[in-house]
Amino acid sequence: MAARVAGEPAAPERILSSARTEFAARGYDKASIRAIARGAEVDPALVHHYFGTKEQVFEKAVETAFSPAVAARDQALAVDLDQVGETMTRFIFRVWGNAVTREPLLAIVRSAVNNETAAAIFRRLVTRQLLSVLAGRLTAPDAELRVELAVAQLVGTAMLRYVIKVEPLASTDAEVLIARLAPVVQHHLTGADLGIAGAGRELTGTDRD
Template sequence: MVRRTGRRPGNPDTRDAILATARTAFAEKGYDGASIRHIATGAGVDPALVHHYFGTKDKLFLAAMNAPLDPGELIPEVLAGDQDAIGERLVRFFLSIWDSPAGKAGVAMLRSAVSSEWTAKLFREFVVSQVLRRVRQLVPMPPAEAPMRVSLVASQLAGLAMARYVIKIEPLASASPEVLVAAIGPTIQRYVFGDLSGVWASPPPPDTAG
């Protein structure tokens, strides 16, 4: 079941001012570079008020992104269990989200990210800080290889989302989830745990996944 992100009551004008400032800060400085204090100053409020309305920095970021779910709650459940089936579980989870009502927000965000550099920055920060970083923390991978491995996973899932839900390429667009799990799960599994020795022939890229 998809758990939506929570929302605390508060003054709508103050909340909107905080969210608008947060979106700009996260897009310009990134998730790690944007602090609660900086956002509060930009919105003209006390940092304690930001915490009152949104709780943690993660929750503020999710609210700023209008995220329909909290990856921090769902990803640990998906990654728990048999490591030999992580690829299949990731694909099944991914499809369950995008095929649910929450998927409409994802499609809108993806379309906007393609056409807007500003939205693309926010979308990238969401993927890196809320999804890929958690995968790296929870799945045992060699530290030097982890950035490339999780980036390859992201490329596969982003391509699937674009082809199935935005461009709607057939028969991919109408294929059953289990068909796609069987087809794509092994590729994700290889990206996470398989032999990628050819990739390491050149120096590893800069680490951008935290």
């Protein structure tokens, strides 16, 4: 192979970049170490040397692609609890609104949806680095559920806006959406919990009878 140009990314970085591209284009099942190596312009043995099996390559690629979410976690930990909803909402719009940070996340999500091994890796990383850490800030007994609902609200909105591009959600000004979403996310995290019995009364209206 030709000598690498000075300043060009080193082999591990090229391998991870190629892996994200391969997983995005072909999914976990069809991606191969050989194809990843070809995209990085290295020998397949070097992929194994740095990262091991395909499962281990995927996990490392997930970790690097997941770094924006870790940054969001750190921002949420740094602000007062009553500001976490807006902080998380603004960060999600910033990350998903930028193609550079959106595409690696999409590559991981696509693979996780279609393969249980990939899904298990993604689940483990999300739980360890995001959900459990944020839940640690809350005092409610259902803290983990609250954080999962908040994240689901934001990721679902991001998918509809930036991937599926449902209108008018896709073209509405981000600030308008943030203003509507942030209080909902905040309520998931810190709002009063009606409980199942209370929610049932709210829905059926039996308290008004």
